[in-house]
Structures are given as C-alpha cells and as structure tokens.
Amino acid sequence: MEHLEHKQKVTIMIAIMAAMLFAALNQTIIGTALPIIVADIGGMNYFNWVFTIYMLASSITAILVGKLSDTYGRKPFILTGIGIFIVASLLCGLSGNIYQLIIFRAVQGLGGGMIISTSFTAIGDLFPPRERGRWQGMMGSVFGLASVFGPTVGGYIVDTWQWNWVFWVFLPFGIVAYIMIWRLFPKTETSGKRSVDFLGASVLVITIVPLLLAFSWAGQNFAWNSATIIGLFTWSLFGLFAFTLIEQRVQNPVIPLHLFKNSIFSVSNLGGFLMGMGMFGAIMYMPFFIQGVLSISATQTGFIMMSMMLSMVLTSTIGGHLITRTGRYKIFAIVGLMTMAGGMFSMSLMSIDTTVTGVVRNLILVGLGLGLTFPVLTLTVQNAVDHKYLGVATSASQFFRQAGGTMGVSIMGSIMNMTIGREIGKINPPANTESPNELQDPQLLMDPNQISDLKSDTSQLSSLQFDQMIESMREVLSTALNGSFLFGTFILIGAWILIFFLKEIPLRLSNQNDKKEKLSS
Known part of the structure; x- marks a missing residue:
C-alpha cells in the first residue's frame, strides 16, 4: 500500500487511530467505573476477571491474527475486530450480572486483539521502515491519551449518568472508524499461502492461557508454590514443547520459529x-x-x-x-x-x-x-x-x-x-489495648x-x-x-x-x- 498518495495514507491512518482510540478508551475507562458497576450488579469476588478475561482474549487473538493477516490481508481482520468490539461494548452495557459482564468482556477482548494487532501492522503496509517512526510514535500517543482521559471520563459518567454509558459513549467513534476503513482501506498483498495451521494455533492457545493465568493468580489467589500454580506452569511448559515440534513440521506455521x-x-x-x-x-x-x-x-x-x-x-x-x-x-x-x-x-x-x-x-x-x-x-x-x-x-x-x-x-x-x-x-500495638484486625x-x-x-x-x-x-x-x-x-x-x-x-x-x-x-x- 506504500504506492498510495500521501493524502490517502493520512486519511487511512486517521481511521486506524480512531479505531485504536475507540478500543483503548474502552479499556482504560472501566477502571474508575468498576466499583460502581459491581455495586449495582454484584459479584465483588469476581471483579478481577473483568480485567483478566479481556487480557487473555486480546493476547490470544493478537498473536493468532498476525499470521492470518499475512495470509488473507489486514482489512478483513480490522473490520471484524471493530465489528466485534462494537457489539461486545453494547452488550457489556446491557449486562445484568457479573457473569454476563465477564463473558461480554471476553468477546470485547477478541475484537480488541484484532484491532491492536492489525493497526500496528497496517503502518508497515502503508509506510516503509524509514517513515514508520513518526506514525509508531503517534500510535503510542493514542494509548497515552486514552490513559489520560479514560479514567477521568469514566469517573464523570458514573457520577452523573448511569454506568451503562461507560460502554456506550464511544460507540460512534467505532462506527465512524468502521465506515472509513471499509471505504478507504485497500486490499493488501498477501503471502499467497492459504493453508492454516489450526493444530499449532490450538496448541498455542492452550499454552498461553495457563501461563497468563498462572502469573495473574500467583501471589494473589494462590501461593506461588501451590499445586494450582505449579500445575499451570507445568502444563504451559509441555504445551510449549508440543508447539515447537508442530511448528517445525507444518508448511505454514502460526509463528515461524526461524x-x-x-x-x-x-x-x-x-x-x-x-x-x-x-x-x-x-x-x-x-x-x-x-x-x-x-x-x-x-x-x-x-x-x-x-x-x-x-x-x-x-x-x-x-x-x-x-x-x-x-x-x-x-x-x-x-x-x-x-x-x-x-x-x-x-x-x-x-x-x-x-x-x-x-x-x-x-x-x-x-x-x-x-x-x-x-x-x-x-x-x-x-x-x-x-x-x-x-x-x-x-x-x-x-x-x-x-x-x-x-x-x-x-x-x-x-x-x-x-x-x-x-x-x-514488626509493629508494636499500643500497650494494654487490642487493635482491630482492620x-x-x-x-x-x-x-x-x-x-x-x-x-x-x-x-x-x-x-x-x-x-x-x-x-x-x-x-x-x-x-x-x-x-x-x-x-x-x-x-x-x-x-x-x-x-x-x-x-x-x-x-x-x-x-x-x-x-x-x-x-x-
């Protein structure tokens, strides 16, 4: 796509950054709003999963979509990611309990992983390496701006409106970004290979998920030397070994080991x-x-x-x-x-x-x-x-x-x-008194x-x-x-x-x- 006119490239990048801002704001805005959400729908013991499940889903999708976009092009995946993210955001705002919110956040993570992965890759399609630094820096600025304004906007919304609008307020950004990318984003050249390494992708998923869960839970929900954490690490180790063997033998590996x-x-x-x-x-x-x-x-x-x-x-x-x-x-x-x-x-x-x-x-x-x-x-x-x-x-x-x-x-x-x-x-409580546990x-x-x-x-x-x-x-x-x-x-x-x-x-x-x-x- 580097043959496109500069004006068209800039327009496409504006659309991509709008999609990135849409995804990033929805991730950062929830931090200050979550206590109010949990107070309304319940589930205090499970609120950490609202963050954890998004991280797991987005990490898995990002690593898998990278190879698929090399094979089939970026446009289908960035459009699919934005579409999934829009629908999931709407459903998150309709959640009636913590379990529904966790499920919809998982779906949101799938879309978010697609958006992030294809957005940064699209810079490489549009610009040669010598020109990418400028745009990589601007994409980093999008994350920074979302981290600045997201929590503040989230706090304002839950203080003045209903918490549902935390997930709905930026939906117009997503819709506009979808339309712009659909109309302006050209098809990208692909590697020409059409075989998909489903076995390697599946093994990669069951390797990464236990590993990230182990690090998410260790020291918080379970001790580092607990059977649960050791079991998750062991599972990931065997999964990594199996994944390496598979990738050495398939024609079109998910992650080329070379x-x-x-x-x-x-x-x-x-x-x-x-x-x-x-x-x-x-x-x-x-x-x-x-x-x-x-x-x-x-x-x-x-x-x-x-x-x-x-x-x-x-x-x-x-x-x-x-x-x-x-x-x-x-x-x-x-x-x-x-x-x-x-x-x-x-x-x-x-x-x-x-x-x-x-x-x-x-x-x-x-x-x-x-x-x-x-x-x-x-x-x-x-x-x-x-x-x-x-x-x-x-x-x-x-x-x-x-x-x-x-x-x-x-x-x-x-x-x-x-x-x-x-x-x-080491703290010495006041003499002749019994300090409350709190x-x-x-x-x-x-x-x-x-x-x-x-x-x-x-x-x-x-x-x-x-x-x-x-x-x-x-x-x-x-x-x-x-x-x-x-x-x-x-x-x-x-x-x-x-x-x-x-x-x-x-x-x-x-x-x-x-x-x-x-x-x-």
Whole structure:
C-alpha cells in the first residue's frame, strides 16, 4: 500500500487511530467505573476477571491474527475486530450480572486483539521502515491519551449518568472508524499461502492461557508454590514443547520459529517483554502509593497519574519524528530505558514524607522514557524481517510486551504482599489495648470513609493511638511498594543492558526488500 498518495495514507491512518482510540478508551475507562458497576450488579469476588478475561482474549487473538493477516490481508481482520468490539461494548452495557459482564468482556477482548494487532501492522503496509517512526510514535500517543482521559471520563459518567454509558459513549467513534476503513482501506498483498495451521494455533492457545493465568493468580489467589500454580506452569511448559515440534513440521506455521534466529527480532521482543514488566508495574502500583501512603483521593490520583501519560505522549511523538528524520533508533531506546530506570529507582526511594511534587517528577521521568522507547521496539522488529512476515512479527512484539506486563504486575504484587506480611509483624500495638484486625490491613488506607467509620467505632484506642496505627500502616505500605519499585528498576536496567546488543541496521526506504538492505533471517 506504500504506492498510495500521501493524502490517502493520512486519511487511512486517521481511521486506524480512531479505531485504536475507540478500543483503548474502552479499556482504560472501566477502571474508575468498576466499583460502581459491581455495586449495582454484584459479584465483588469476581471483579478481577473483568480485567483478566479481556487480557487473555486480546493476547490470544493478537498473536493468532498476525499470521492470518499475512495470509488473507489486514482489512478483513480490522473490520471484524471493530465489528466485534462494537457489539461486545453494547452488550457489556446491557449486562445484568457479573457473569454476563465477564463473558461480554471476553468477546470485547477478541475484537480488541484484532484491532491492536492489525493497526500496528497496517503502518508497515502503508509506510516503509524509514517513515514508520513518526506514525509508531503517534500510535503510542493514542494509548497515552486514552490513559489520560479514560479514567477521568469514566469517573464523570458514573457520577452523573448511569454506568451503562461507560460502554456506550464511544460507540460512534467505532462506527465512524468502521465506515472509513471499509471505504478507504485497500486490499493488501498477501503471502499467497492459504493453508492454516489450526493444530499449532490450538496448541498455542492452550499454552498461553495457563501461563497468563498462572502469573495473574500467583501471589494473589494462590501461593506461588501451590499445586494450582505449579500445575499451570507445568502444563504451559509441555504445551510449549508440543508447539515447537508442530511448528517445525507444518508448511505454514502460526509463528515461524526461524524468526527467533534473527537477533534483532529476539533482542527487541525480549526488551519489549522487560519494558512491559516495568511499565505496567508503574501504572498499576503507583496509585497505591498516592492514595494509600499520601492519603490523596482517587480523583486527584487520576490527575497526578496524567503527568506520566502526558510526558509519554510528548516524547513518543517527538521521538517518532526524530527517528524518521535521522534514520537512527537505537540511541532513543537506550536513553529511554535509562530514563525509565531512573524514574523507577526514584520511586523506590519514596516515603511517607514524599511530596506530590516529588511523585509527579518521578512519574514524568518514567513517562518520558516510555515515550522514547515505545515506538522503537516495534519498528526494529518490522525492519528486520521480510515484509511477508510483517503481521506475525508485529503481533509477536505486542504479545511479548503485554505478557511482560502481566508477569511484572504479578511478581511486583507478590513482593508487595510478602513485604507487608513481614513488616506488619514488626509493629508494636499500643500497650494494654487490642487493635482491630482492620488496622493490620493496609488495604484500609485506600478507603478514607472506612478509616473514619472505624475511628468512630473503635473504643479501645484513643484518637492519638488510632492515628499512630494508621501512620504505621502507611509506613508498611510505603516499604512494601519500595521493594516492588526496586524490582522494576532492576528489570528496566536489564532491558537497558540488553538493548546495547541490539544490532542497528539502516531503516529501509521501501517495503520491497532490497538484498543489500535486508537482514538475513
């Protein structure tokens, strides 16, 4: 599609970014709205599945659709993804109980995986590698904007309208994007192979699902050494072995294993995996510090977290333009990961005395680094493989990043919980008093109303003693989060060291692979 006129390419990209914004907003908007939704339809014990099932479905779809789009073209899959997402969003808003919501979120995840996978791949169809940096950066900005405005819009909707509109308010964006892509998006050239590796796809699914479930549940629902978690890991290990054997024998594999012999492909995906661990860890656990340790409201927390996303949007856009102008990309990943690691290390040094200004500074550092790194690791993968593998290579890049986030959040959560358990035992309760059990659970710090109610109902402790116990809980939570952020720091340093081994090759000026420019895979 690189032969199209520039104006037509820009119009198509606007449609693709509208589809991406539609999917991303529906993912970020639900965070602040979910407590109200659960209060209305019930199911507090299952609310985590609203997030988990979406992640599982989108991860599986993204990795599978990459290869299928190489075979049958991008247009059918991006249209199918938008259509599924629109219908699922409508049904989510009609959910009468938590089970229906979980099912419809799974369907939504199937559509979301198609949209994300084909959208990033379509950039590779429209533009040669030398020009992709600009657009990869802009696509990263779409994610950042959705993370900025989604939670705020979600909170406003549940405060002023019915919660159903959280899923319905952006449906017009999806419909407009569908019409634009249907009318403007041309058919893409395919590899010409029509056989589909159904066996390999099935084995891949039953390998990935237990692995992601294990990391989602470990340390939260089950202990890391429990039979359930060990069983899930064992199942995935055998599944991976079977998948490798299958892919070596089929004619048109879901993931061509020879791609991993390409050092750029392997290093970039491993770097994206590690970056995902650090990125999602900061996004998930920083609100715990802001609300629990600093006693700042959820609404204000959303505004503070904006600093990270806005800085990401800034450097993602600027970095993408500089990559296109200079043709260099490795230096941006090195500087970006170093900046992210510095911001994460500063987070590990925070305490109950940290100011809001200090928190914002640390978030900006992480955001600046993330914005510089985000466009690079997809671009390097696309530039290093033949164009006929563009879809599967791009999908692999997205999958490794998301899988890293899933695993990172789980490991950091386990570190936090273990540290809390250890530090709670060091607290000396006030003499001759019996502290309520609630005062030994840092989760109490997330709900100021519960603290006020407990303070008025507690007769064993004086006001001063109660405040001292709350202060101790804040110190416990701060120490626990310090450990999690320190783990994230080491992970990002590992990614930074890894990127030095990334071979930088010239960004091709055309999607037609010139033998002098192409890296042998």
